[in-house]
Amino acid sequence: YKVPAVHHLSFTINQGEIVGILGESGSGKSSLSRLLLQLERPDEGTIMWHKQPILRKDLQWVPQDPSASFNPRFRIADIIGEGLDYNERLSVKEREQLIKQTLRQVGLQEQWYDAYPNQLSGGMLQRIAIARAIILKPKLIVLDEPFASLDLSFQREMIALIRSIHERYHTAFLFISHDIRVASHLCHRIFF
Numbered sequence: 001y002k003v004p005a006v007h008h009l010s011f012t013i014n015q016g017e018i019v020g021i022l023g024e025s026g027s028g029k030s031s032l033s034r035l036l037l038q039l040e041r042p043d044e045g046t047i048m049w050h051k052q053p054i055l056r057k058d059l060q061w062v063p064q065d066p067s068a069s070f071n072p073r074f075r076i077a078d079i080i081g082e083g084l085d086y087n088e089r090l091s092v093k094e095r096e097q098l099i100k101q102t103l104r105q106v107g108l109q110e111q112w113y114d115a116y117p118n119q120l121s122g123g124m125l126q127r128i129a130i131a132r133a134i135i136l137k138p139k140l141i142v143l144d145e146p147f148a149s150l151d152l153s154f155q156r157e158m159i160a161l162i163r164s165i166h167e168r169y170h171t172a173f174l175f176i177s178h179d180i181r182v183a184s185h186l187c188h189r190i191f192f
Contacts, residue, residue, distance in 0.1 A: 005031035016170040020187035064145035066129035
C-alpha cells in the first residue's frame, strides 16, 4: 500500500520571490523538494515554471547537510564549478575567475579555492553549497532546511546572504523548513 507524500498540492512561486514551505517532520517537505529537483517523478500531475515544464538546469539545491553532497576528494573550486562543466563553455581562466568571484559573493576569500571540504567549518560549507547553487544563475533555488544545523549567529548571517543574493540576481527561492521564526525573517510568503 502506497502512502502519498504529496497529494493534490498546487502553489505558485513568482519570479524573484522567496516562498517558505513549513511543516513538521513527515509532512512531505523533502518529497516535494525531490519532485521539484526531478530526483523523483510524480505519479501524476505536472511541475511547471512560467507555463513551461521546468528544466533541471534552471533549478539548484542547497541541502541541510552540504558535506554529504560534496565529494571529499574534490577541491572547493571543483565543487563550486562542477555545474559549469555541463552547462557553460568557459576557458580555464574564465572558469577560475567566475569561481573566485562567486566565492567572494558568498563571503569567502579566494584562499579557499584550492581547499578541501574537511578544511572548512559547517557554516563555510553551507556558503560553498550556496556558491555552487548560484554560479549557474538558476531561476529557482530550493533551500532544504539549510540552517537547521547552524547556531543563531550563523543563521542570521545566512539569512543576510540569501537576501543579498536575492537582491543581486532576483532569483526565486523555495525555503523548506520547520522553523517559522527563520521563515518569517526570510520569506515573502509562507505555505503550511
